[in-house]
Amino acid sequence: DAGVIQSPRHEVTEMGQEVTLRCKPISGHNSLFWYRQTMMRGLELLIYFNNNVPIDDSGMPEDRFSAKMPNASFSTLKIQPSEPRDSAVYFCASRKTGNQPQHFGDGTRLSIL
Amino acid sequence: TQLLEQSPQFLSIQEGENLTVYCNSSSVFSSLQWYRQEPGEGPVLLVTVVTGGEVKKLKRLTFQFGDARKDSSLHITAAQTGDTGLYLCADVQDNAGNMLTFGGGTRLMVKP
Numbered sequence: 160d161a162g163v164i165q166s167p168r169h170e171v172t173e174m175g176q177e178v179t180l181r182c183k184p185i186s187g188h189n190s191l192f193w194y195r196q197t198m199m200r201g202l203e204l205l206i207y208f209n210n211n212v213p214i215d216d217s218g219m220p221e222d223r224f225s226a227k228m229p230n231a232s233f234s235t236l237k238i239q240p241s242e243p244r245d246s247a248v249y250f251c252a253s254r255k256t257g258n259q260p261q262h263f264g265d266g267t268r269l270s271i272l
Numbered sequence: 273t274q275l276l277e278q279s280p281q282f283l284s285i286q287e288g289e290n291l292t293v294y295c296n297s298s299s300v301f302s303s304l305q306w307y308r309q310e311p312g313e314g315p316v317l318l319v320t321v322v323t324g325g326e327v328k329k330l331k332r333l334t335f336q337f338g339d340a341r342k343d344s345s346l347h348i349t350a351a352q353t354g355d356t357g358l359y360l361c362a363d364v365q366d367n368a369g370n371m372l373t374f375g376g377g378t379r380l381m382v383k384p
Contacts, residue, residue, distance in 0.1 A: 190370060201377060204371065250315075254370075260369075261372070265312060
């Protein structure tokens, strides 16, 4: 079975540009999570959705960050405008409701110059 | 705000050696998960511990949960090069298992 699929795997762009990260959760999973991982702050939960509805976005750093889940098989995390301090690896994870673990994608390594 | 501290931050050992890494919290864990993350990949769940004093084994890995549920350890016996990776502990802060707070991790390198 396919796991969580993230794209792109790597993104390098200049500050001020809009960045869009994409995630396809595992089919049948109804919760989706966006995380950010840096050396300084470790792995942090940014936002999560249940049944396509955002439930907790308290981890979203600021208004430059936004996330959407238009349907059960697709989510985006957008940064506009991007800044060098946004450089990190961004992970998407999904899980099925119940006593089920979160399954992580392989991440998008984002570099803002 | 709960703080999760993992120690050591870095560990480099020879194949065949034993090791223990630790996860400590400033407050009581609801339940605790251990993950392993390999370079270029996302974390993968190894185990969940719930009850104080609980011990779980996964082949050469032994996980212990402190009696007071404020600390946990992971012991690896006869480490192999395939054990190399970042080991993360995470507090599961809600009953649904959605809100995870991760520690900073222990980066383990096992040399042949």
